[in-house]
Amino acid sequence: MSNCRDPTRGLEWKVADAIAYQQNAGAFRSGITTDEAMAYYSQYCHQYEESLRPGRYNGPRIAADAVARYYPRDREQKKIIDIAAGTGFVAENLTVQGFRHIDALEPSTSMLVRAKEKGLYETLYENMLTEEHLPIAADTYDCAVVCGGFGEGHIPCSGLKELLRITKPGGVICNVMREEYLVNVEEYRECLEPLMNSLEKAGKWTLVSRDVVPNYFIDLPGIVFMYKVN
Numbered sequence: 001m002s003n004c005r006d007p008t009r010g011l012e013w014k015v016a017d018a019i020a021y022q023q024n025a026g027a028f029r030s031g032i033t034t035d036e037a038m039a040y041y042s043q044y045c046h047q048y049e050e051s052l053r054p055g056r057y058n059g060p061r062i063a064a065d066a067v068a069r070y071y072p073r074d075r076e077q078k079k080i081i082d083i084a085a086g087t088g089f090v091a092e093n094l095t096v097q098g099f100r101h102i103d104a105l106e107p108s109t110s111m112l113v114r115a116k117e118k119g120l121y122e123t124l125y126e127n128m129l130t131e132e133h134l135p136i137a138a139d140t141y142d143c144a145v146v147c148g149g150f151g152e153g154h155i156p157c158s159g160l161k162e163l164l165r166i167t168k169p170g171g172v173i174c175n176v177m178r179e180e181y182l183v184n185v186e187e188y189r190e191c192l193e194p195l196m197n198s199l200e201k202a203g204k205w206t207l208v209s210r211d212v213v214p215n216y217f218i219d220l221p222g223i224v225f226m227y228k229v230n
């Protein structure tokens with residue numbers, strides 16, 4: 001396959017990777033509103049799984065591996081919610097790891113339709129994670145996992161509050177995202193990690209691990225945050 005050069009990154013990528021990068025960039029473009037992101041996903045859903053296939057987009061495997069490392073035993077008894085579930089990539093990977101009770105939360109109807117078809121989720125919530133109260137009881141889940149849900153126009157910093165509310169004390173919140181978004185996304189720069197740190201200082205949760213991982217998306221690094229809820 002021929003190569004092309006992305007002038008903004010100075011890296012050589014295969015053409016197919018460059019196309020996938022551009023398609024994904026449309027969902028996370030600077031200044032995108034939530035409504036615009038939802039409209040984008042209603043089209044993107046048709047190419048999403050081929051474009052973001054494993055090997056190119058490794059976030060879902062990275063997320064499931066992190067959750068599986070945290071729960072080496074009794075995985076079939078753990079109740080997990082996959083936040084920003086998209087088409088269900090994370091559930092596919094969690095199922096391989098032996099998890100059996102997985103719910104989904106995903107605001108895009110088109111993405112959720114594909115997730116539902118896979119038959120891997122018990123309950124599917126067509127909701128957006130924001131500061132708004134979700135239709136989910138407090139302390140429901142052993143684990144809330146988010147993969148690729150934090151980015152421009154996606155989950156706001158204020159969504160952390162609901163993640164904490166729906167996860168049981170002693171449970172874990174796993175957030176896997178593109179590392180550069182911590183600083184490139186204006187809303188997160190001053191807010192996301194500082195808020196995570198202040199929630200820890202306030203005793204709401206305790207950091208288990210913070211790992212930068214290679215090849216999260218193509219050759220771009222991701223970051224995996226694991227917090228235990230207090």
Ligand SMILES: C[S@@+](CC[C@H](N)C(=O)[O-])C[C@H]1O[C@@H](n2cnc3c(N)ncnc32)[C@H](O)[C@@H]1O
Pocket residue numbers: 037038041059060083084085086087088089090105106107108111127128129130146147148149153154155156
């Ligand atoms: C890049 S996709 C990731 C999907 C899936 N987790 C994966 O790794 O393939 C981002 C998803 O976040 C969803 N999303 C956007 N804003 C959201 C919000 N505020 N709360 C929950 N999900 C959101 C989008 O609809 C989209 O399906």
